[in-house]
Structure formats: C-alpha cells, structure tokens
Amino acid sequence: MKEISELTLPEDVRYSDDHEWARQEGDFVRAGISDYAQDQLGDIIFVEFPEIGETFEKGEECGTVESVKTVSELYMPVGGEVTAVNENLAEHPEMVNNEPYNGGWMIEIRPTDFGEMDSLMGKNAYLKMLKG
Amino acid sequence: MKEPLSTTGLILNEPLLWEKGKKGRSGFSLPQRDVDVFPMDDNLLGNGPDFPDLSELDVVRHYTRLSQWNYGVDSGMYPLGSCTMKYNPKINERQASLHGIAFSHPMLPAELSQGILKIMFHLERYLSEITGLPAVTLQPAAGAQGELAGMMMIKAFHQNSGSTKNKILIPDTAHGTNPASSAICGFTPVPVKSNELGVLSLESVASVMDEDIAGVMITNPNTLGLFEENIKEISGIVHSKGGLVYVDGANMNAIMGIVNMDDIGVDIMHLNLHKTFSTPHGGGGPGAGPVCVGKDLEPFLPVPRVVKKNGSYFLSQDFPQSIGRLHAFYGNVGVLIKAYSYILSMGSMLKKASQLAVLNANYLKERLKGTFHLPYDRPCMHECVFSDKLQEENRVTTLDIAKRLIDYGFHPPTVYFPLVVHGAIMMEPTESESRETLDLFIEACKAIADEAKQNPELLFEAPTKPKVRRMDETKAARHPYLAG
C-alpha cells in the first residue's frame, strides 16, 4: 500500500471524509473515489451503480465498490439527480485503480445545491485528515 | 525430527475431467436390464448431458492426483482459529458407512428405523448434558443454519408474547454469519464494541440495551480467544429488558465440562459438530449445527422432533409453536452419527480435551509473544490472536507470513479475522497436536519472523513449494470463469 506522500491528490477536486472526490463540470458534478480509497480497497472488481434518474441526498448511500477482499459503500458527495454512470467500468473496473480521478470516474450528478461543494474539503484539508 | 517439515516431491499434473476421456469409455457397472424398454414420448426426451466418458482407472488416477495437491488434518497441523481442526477419528467414518445407516430411507415407518432414532435421541441428551441446556434439535445442517434457527426461535418467542422487538445486539468480534443470519430474519443488527481487554463490558451492553432489542448474539469464548467474563451480568441486563441471550458455540472446544451455559444465563446456543465434535470438514462441508435451548424456547424448536414413548422412538411434528422445518428431513444424519461415535469414545474425557486445547493455545501464546505482536496479553482460551505489527517495517503483512508458513509445511492460521485486530493472525492448535508438533510450528514462526527482518523477499514470493504459486484472485473476480 502507498505511503501518504505517494498518493495522487489533484487540486481541481473537492474531497469528502469518506474518501470520495467531486469535480464541478459546468452544470454537473462528477464523482469517484480517491487514490487513497482505491489503494486501500485493492484491485477493484465491480462497481454497483444507482439507477440513472434516481435522486439522493448528500451523504446518502448510492452504490457499492467491490474489491477482491471487501466491499465499500458509495455515498453522494453532494445531493442531486444521477444523470450518468461510467458504464466503461463494467468491462474495465481496473480504471478505478489506474485513473481514479479520470477514466475511473463513477457517477455524474445534477446537484440540487452547488453550495454543498463548499462543505467538502480542499486538497490540503484532506491531506491533513489522512495524516490523522 | 532434524529435517524441516516441508520438502519437495513428485506432484503430477492432472487435466480437467472433460479434457480427458473418450466417448464410449465407462467407469460404471451398468446393472442388468431385466425389464423391457418402455419408449418415452419424443417431445420429452432430451439429448442427455454432455459428460465426458472415462474408464475406471481414469477416474481413480484423476482423483488420486487431485487429492495429492491437498493439505488435510491427516497431513499436518491446521492452526485455524475458530475452526477447531482437530483429528477426525477413523472409527467414526466406519460407523457412518455401516450398511444399516448408509442405506436407510428417511421415510420408513418408525418401527423400522429404531436404530437411528435411538442414536438421535441419545445424541440430543449428550449435547444437552455438555451444554447444560435441556432441549435440543439436531436438524440444522451447519452452524450458520443453526444460527438461523436460533434467530427464528427468538423472533417466534417474542411474537408469541405479543412484542415486536426487531433488533439484535452483535459484538464487533462476531463471525460474519451472525449479522447475516439475523438479517435473514428481518432483524437489524446493532453493534456493540468490545473493551480494551477484548471482551464485552457491562457498560457498553447496558448503554445500547432497550426494549427494542430482541436479544444479543455472543460468541463465548469470543473470537479473540477470550472468555466473556461479564457474560453472567450481561445476561442479566439483557433479560431485565425482555431480551434473550444467544451464544454462538463455535468455540465450545475450550469449555466442555468447564462451563454450564444454562448457569450463566444463556437461553439458546448452537454447536458446530464439525468443529468441537471431530466430524471432518470435508473440504467445505457437510457439517452440522445442532441448537440447544432452555425450557422457555423448547416449544419453538424445529420439527420433526425425536420423542420416546413406551420404550420406542418416534418423529413427531405435533409442536404447534414450532418455527417449522429447516431441512427436507432430519438434518445431516451421517454427520450426527460421527459426533455420537466421538462422544461415546471420549465420555467425560471431553473435559480433558478442552483442558489440553487451552493448554496448547496458551503454550503457543507464551512462546510466540515477542515473535509476533500480541494485542491482548492475557490468558487465552483455546485460541490466541496475534497481528503483523512487528513486521510492518519491511512492509511484510499477515498474508505474507501465512503464505510462508505453507513453505514450512503448516496450514496457515486464520487471517484477517476478527476484524477488531488489524492484520489478525488467529491460532487454534486444538488438543490433537503434540508438544513436538507445536515446537516445530513455533520454530517455523520464529524462522519466518527472522526472514521478515533479514530477507522479506522470501515471504513476498511465498509459497514456492506447493503445486501453484499465489493465485490471481483479481482476474478470477473480474472475469469469472465458473464452469468449463
């Protein structure tokens, strides 16, 4: 497993305290799990997505991420409607491990309140949390 | 023995069944046809399954070679915590394969089945004596099914008194089947944390106990190998709010003849015959999970039940409050026979077995502490839990230690369970292992700890001696290939 100094933590995303990232892209927010999360989980086997069109609140469980040895719940970093999911992960779940912030993205949300992004952490705060 | 336990040998490759065989071969002696052919409607006829055709020697070589790739208790020590891999006496196998037992049909009239009914009746009495709980069912086919029966009985008990309690308290050290079994019954599991001594405290249970809690599921001794010393008081708290106490008896091997479950407030518990009572694990089953209950829960036991009347034995379904049937017939009778045979061979020496199991585990603990990190440095029961903390510096993990033990000729202990210990290594030697075997195991562990410091590559590459190296489990899960 990686040392904290080895983790990739881009500047252009916000982080939640359950190790997910969220990036604003126009009217939408794209989300996935952080490099720390994928490293901890190990090789990703399968991602269970919510239905497109379903609406969840911030912090609500919306799916699961399975690795060989464990399953982790996915929570909405911001509340809103799920407008897209990364169907490519069905054939290539390893994208979550290889490119957690790009090719390994998981869900796209139309947020009900963009203000919720502010309550997420910036890179420095997340790094501080990891160092614990 | 001066040489190490493990060595190398000639292991033969063997293909899959359908990669060998030739159409027209046969390994079966087809019985004489003494009746005419009665043609069947063409519409109904299928093509028949496309099984390979093999000769008898094909079959024998196939399975003989496969067996040689396996490690069993008969090969060597299996210090698997919470599994109780004790010796499986051969005499028990003889009894289960007796013609009168193996060929018996379950639905014959009772008067033609007295032998087995008698065995079942007496086995219930013996298990009752060992646990201290008066009534028993032998029906559940495994520990997990026993837990399910237990949860159903708790639910039925509460429904019968008009209450709708829908939560179960489950300690953080619980085996995964515990929350799974309670969920199948529609209960919501409520977690309870163990304290710094590794056991449940009165305060933590009292803080979550309320009228909504149907019961608590406790493993005793728990999965850290520790006796839940507050269990009597905890039972008191749970009972005071109308809840019941369920004990997961997977670790019964530590306390036979030493603790009476009825006395400490237990209402219902299951046993694993394939653990405590020496029936073989079979590479994954079959096991048996009898459930023992106090008088209050007796009416809810699954049916049918074995009853004795006028000197004869019967199966009766006349128990209107029963939770019903869990098994098509009466449970894994073939396994019950083996446990019965074991109990008759041991008698009250079952207590000695428990004492020696606990002796062996404490001996391992004392000799290995310092080699591996011991999170709870206190007297243990029949198993002890270490962790990989001392091996962290070279990034050696529990998994690596486990795989390297294979190269030394031992089956690894249970790893990564219980979840409360990070990188847990749970060792249960059982009473079957002699001091010499334990010393060999201890030497192997010490050698591996040394290697972890000096030459960790040996652990990362392990195992190197079995037929295959570490398997690509990711590939197996990402691209499941589940049939040939």
Place this chain on the structure above:
Amino acid sequence: MRYLPHTDQDINEMLKEIGLKTLDDLFECIPKECRRTDDLNLPKPLTEWDLNTHMDNLAAEMAVPPDYKIFLGAGSYNHYIPEVVKQLISRSEFYTAYTPYQPEISQGTLQAIYEYQTIVTLLLGMDVANASMYDGASALAEALLMAIRITKRKKVAVSRLINPYYRQVVQTYLSAQGYEIVELPFLKNGTTDLSGLHDLEEFAAVAIQSPNFFGCIEDLKSQGERIHSDRKTMFVTAFTEPLAYGLIKNPGSLGSDIACGEGQSLGVPQSFGGPGLGMFASKTKYVRSMPGRLVGQTTDKNGKRGFVLTLATREQHIRREKATSNICSNQGLCALSTAMYIACTGGTGIRKLAALNHDKAEYLKKGLMDAGAVIPFDTPIFNEFVVKFPSDFKDTYAGLLKKKMVAGLSIAPFYPELSDHYLLCATETNTREDMDALIKEVKS
C-alpha cells in the same frame, strides 16, 4: 486416550513454560460463578471394539435393502454407488481438508468443485452453478429469496406438487421476513395448474418441480412461456431426482431462470435423509445475487492454471448483514461424491442408467395396473408414480411390512383429498423378481 497425545510430563513442562501449576489454573480467568462444579454425566468411554459392537447392534435395527424390498422415493432414492466413489472419497486429503481459503494447498478440492460446478451446469442446462447448498429444500428456499432480491417483489407462487417437506422449509425461510407464498393447485392429470395465476407483476418467482412429487413430468416449456409473459418474474424449477435429466429435457433448455434441487441420487448415500446435496444453478446475469460459494478458474504468478474461491464479496464473511445468504459451509464432500459418480457413469452411462430407471418404474406401474390398481394421473413419469389402491390397502400395506416389503408411501397425510393414494418408486436397484413379488401380493 489415543486422540490426546499429551503425557503427564508434557503437561507439566508446558504448564511450567506458561507459569502455571495445574490444568485447572488455566481456567482462573473464568469467574468462579461461571464454572461448572459437577462432572460431565456421560457414559463411560467405549473402546474401539465395544463401540463397534454397539453401533453394529443399532445399525441392525434399521430396515434396509437387500433384506427389505423398498419401493420408496419421495425425495430420497436408492441408487448403486460404485466402490470407486466410496474409496476415493475416503482419501483423507479430501475429507480432512478445510474450506479451500488457501488455494495453493487446496487445488485438489478446488479443481474438483470446479468440475462439479461444470457438471451441474451440463446436467441442468444452465450457465453457472455454485459449490452446493445444504439440501434441495434449502436450495429452493434460497432460490426464492434470490428472486425476491433481484426483482424486489415480495410474493412467490409455489406449486402444490413440490415435495411437501420442501414447501415446509420454504415456508419457514420466507415467513421469517414476511414474504407471501401463494400455493398453485394441481390438475386432474397430476401437473401444476397455472390458470389461477394472475397479476404476475406482483410475483418475484413461480416455482415448479419436475419430475414433481407425484413423479409426473411437468410441461416446463409452456409454463415458462406463461411465466415470462411478465418480463421480470423468475421461473424457479426444482427437482428431487436429477437422474431424470439423463433422459428428459433439462430445465435450462425449457426456460428455467434458477434450477435447484437435491443431488443425493447421484453418488450420495441415503443415510436417513442427510447429508444431502443442494444443487443450485442460474443464468450468468444473476451470478452476483447467487448465494453460496463459487470456484473460479484463474492463473498463478507463473501463469499456471489454477482455481480459487471467487466473488466472495457476496458472502457472509465479507458482506455480513448485507450478504446474499448467511451460508458458510457447503456440502463439499457430497458435491465431490457426485462429481466422482458422474465421472464413473459418463455421458453415455448416465443416459442408459436413466432409461433403465424409467423402464423399471414403468414395468412396476404396468404390473400394478394389471393387478387391479388404478393409476390416477395420466402423465408420463420418471422413477415414481402414484397408485390408487382399494380402501382396505392399509391392512395390506401393514401385512407387506411384516413380509419385509415397503409398498411405497401413503400420500394422504400430505394431500388429504387423495386417500388410498400411494407413491411408489422403482430404481435400477429394484429387480424384476422383487417387483413381481410385490405385484403378486397386491393381486391377492
């Protein structure tokens, strides 16, 4: 005692190492009020020789073939098991092995179970099979729970012609979470009546057994088409006699979504009803919802083929309360016996054996018909069939028992409207001679 290797010297030295004096000291950590004061009140331990005598005497109190001529099926079947299977299954590397969680030293078990899974898919005509459940009854219950999970509907329909004990087990499992079970009646010809099945969109699954409890072969194809008129409702097919599929069309080819049942007929001794073998198979798309263990093929570090337990994240040790089932043990050794049995019979052999079984039952049926018995259900059968005897047959039945003949099973306790109806079975183990003897008795 020969299972306890410790000498007094061993014990003393080991206690010394721990810093204790006696074995009782080991239990000081158990509070006094929790410790037993009385001894275990169990019989005096028996020597190997006395134990054998004791067990032989008990076994002698059981009515078994060849001494008794038994024409009984109803979920447990007498078939010959080759000596080869008995010997190979006694190899201790198979039966004293643990669950194959450490694949490197369990390749024997893992490959054997992978082969078993494949055998089950071929037999039932399905895509994927698990490593087994406890028995046919719990397999059926788990199949219905799986359908409920997948469709998110809370009601199932279960044919009344499914083995009555299986239906009891389904009742126990499903009522635990309040799911509703609707029973489907049967037609005059001894097959399931689906005509009353409306509002399919409320049902998670419809379960039919074929051959059913009466031994009759159900029209799974038409039933499947009817059930699949709702896109989501799942067709669960059950069986108690899998040997039938050596001859008749398998459930997969007839539209089954989940096929489950009892595998005991194929190489597992009857053993008074257990251990059995719960066979369980489904279509690939449902594999993530499947209960039970799964063995998958993969490669090791050196690219060598090998096998591992896989998709374990469905199971209790990882998923805990969100698992697809609470099942931990499977029926490993029984599955292995079945695989060995099939390896012996082969594809060619199983077809011949199934045909022989069919013909034996037909012979008995015809013989009884000629002797004056009524065959109430006009549907093709496999292995077993229902006979209506005259109302005084109860006495004849008791008399036959005294002559060591078991003339089937009275089914009135399960179907009160069918008084004087008996379920008879004939397999390859029942000789023509024995069947003729029974027919003669019935005639007189």
